Each structure stands twice: as C-alpha cells, then as structure tokens.
Amino acid sequence: xxxxxxxxxxxxxxxFCRLQARGAVGKRDRGGGEQAAGERDRSTKxxxxxxxxEEDIEDIIKDIIDESSFSxxxxxxxxxxxxxxSERNSVSIQAHGKSCCPVYLGGSSTPRxxxxxxxxxxxxxxxxxGCDFHVSHYNDYQWDKSCDYLFFRNNMPELSKLRAKMIKxxxxxxxxxxxxxxxxxELTDLRTDRQLRWxxxxxxx
Numbered sequence: 001x002x003x004x005x006x007x008x009x010x011x012x013x014x015x016f017c018r019l020q021a022r023g024a025v026g027k028r029d030r031g032g033g034e035q036a037a038g039e040r041d042r043s044t045k046x047x048x049x050x051x052x053x054e055e056d057i058e059d060i061i062k063d064i065i066d067e068s069s070f071s072x073x074x075x076x077x078x079x080x081x082x083x084x085x086s087e088r089n090s091v092s093i094q095a096h097g098k099s100c101c102p103v104y105l106g107g108s109s110t111p112r113x114x115x116x117x118x119x120x121x122x123x124x125x126x127x128x129x130g131c132d133f134h135v136s137h138y139n140d141y142q143w144d145k146s147c148d149y150l151f152f153r154n155n156m157p158e159l160s161k162l163r164a165k166m167i168k169x170x171x172x173x174x175x176x177x178x179x180x181x182x183x184x185x186e187l188t189d190l191r192t193d194r195q196l197r198w199x200x201x202x203x204x205x
Contacts, residue, residue, distance in 0.1 A: 097202045097203075097204075098114045098202065098203050099114075099200045099202050099203070100114055100115035100116070100121075100123045100125075100200040100203075101115070101116060101117075101200075102115060102116075102117070102189050102190065102191060103115060103123050103126070103189075103190040103191075103198070103199065103200050104120055104121065104122045104123060104187055104188065104189060104190065105122055105123070105173075105175060105182065105184045105187075105188045105190055106122035106173065106184060106186065106187040106188065107171045107172055107173050107184055107185040107186055107187075108139035108140050108170070108171055108172065108173045109171055110122045110173075110186075110187055112124040113203070114203050115200075120187055122173075122187070123190075123200050123203075124137065124203075125200055125201040125202060125203050126175070126177075126198045126199070126200065126201065127198065127199055127200075127201035128177035128178070128179060128180065128197055128198050128199075129197045129198075129199055130177075130179050130180070130197040131177055131178040131179040133156065133157075133177045133178045133179075134157070134177070134201070135175055135176065135177045135198055136156070136157050136175070136176055136177070137173050137174065137175045137176075138159075138162075138166065138173065138174045139173055140168060140169065140170050140171065140172065140173075141166045141167065141168060141169060141172065141173070141174040141183075142166075142167050142169045142172045142174050142183035142185075143165060143166065143167070143174050143176070143181050143182075143183050144165040144166070144167055146165060147165050147181055149179060151165060152176055152177070152178055152179065152180075152181055153178050153179070156176060156177065156178045162176070169183075169185075171185055172184065172185040173185070175198075177198070180195070180196055180197070180198070182196070
C-alpha cells in the first residue's frame with residue numbers, strides 16, 4: 001500500500017511540475033488552465049481516497065487483531081450446581097405434598113390426616129374430579145335420605161342451607177361435594193365405592 005501511495009505522489013508531482021513549466025513558457029491559454037485545474041482536482045481526490053482507504057484498512061486490521069485476542073481468552077462458565085436453598089425448597093415441597101395411599105373415609109371418631117396402610121387415617125383434603133370441588137365433611141351428622149343432586153349443586157358449600165337436610169348422629173361423618181354425598185360411620189377404603197370420583201388433594205403438614 002505504501003509503494004502505491006509513493007507512486008501516486010510521484011505521478012501527481014510530475015503532472016504538477018509539467019503544468020508549471022507550460023505556464024512559464026506562456027503557451028497556456030484559458031482552456032488549458034481549466035484543464036490543468038481539473039487534473040489537479042482529480043489528483044487531489046485520488047490522493048484523498050488513497051489515504052482514506054489506508055485508514056479503513058488499518059481499522060479492519062485492528063478489528064481483526066482485537067477479535068483474535070478476544071477469542072484466545074478462556075471463557076469462565078459458572079457451574080450449575082444445586083444451591084442449598086433449592087435443595088431445601090425441593091425437600092420442603094416433598095414433605096408438604098404428601099398424598100393418602102390408600103384414601104380412607106370414616107366416622108367422626110376416626111383420626112384425620114395422611115392415610116397409609118399402616119396409619120389408617122381419614123383424608124380431610126378430598127377433592128372431586130367430577131365437579132372439581134372441595135369435598136366438605138361434617139362430624140356427628142348424616143344426610144337425610146331425601147337429598148338429591150340439585151340440593152348439593154345449589155347449596156354447597158353454604159352450611160346454613162345444608163343444615164336443612166343434615167341429621168344429628170354421633171359418630172357419623174357427612175361428606176359432600178357438588179355432585180356426590182355420603183354418610184360414613186366406620187373406616188372405609190375409598191376404592192370400594194366406585195361411584196365416587198374423590199381423590200386426595202395432598203396434605204400440607
């Protein structure tokens with residue numbers, strides 16, 4: 001690039017000197033003066049463009065050098081190891097999301113909680129998959145035989161309206177959602193009643 005620039009400068013200098021020599025002899029007319037001026041302008045533009053091109057090339061070389069040096073720098077990646085906080089949260093979710101297996105229903109004297117084969121407790125977190133409603137239960141009550149689907153559909157879970165068909169009976173527990181209802185007085189495995197669509201909604205201890 002430097003050699004081309006030197007050659008260009010020599011060419012400009014030669015033309016400029018030649019024009020001066022013509023002026024000294026006095027053979028230059030007005031038209032020749034305009035032509036010489038045009039040649040000087042073109043030479044100046046060529047010289048300026050060459051300088052700009054050289055600066056652009058230097059900038060490109062500098063960018064390439066910077067990119068090369070950046071690529072050589074090793075990138076440090078954070079190890080995605082599980083933090084103590086996330087581990088504690090995971091343990092907490094498992095501890096506070098226990099489900100009954102199997103699910104038991106029972107009378108008012110049966111203890112409530114997470115039911116297992118060993119710890120036979122009645123589930124108090126029942127939810128119906130049919131009406132997507134929480135299953136309410138009332139100790140020492142049973143449902144009147146005249147209860148029907150529309151009664152629970154219209155009145156659940158307002159206790160003041162449900163009392164109209166609740167009969168007091170010690171030891172019995174009345175269960176109901178918006179589509180099903182039962183009166184239970186002893187420990188019962190929910191799997192024995194295939195008409196009910198109740199499941200354990202998980203217990204928070």
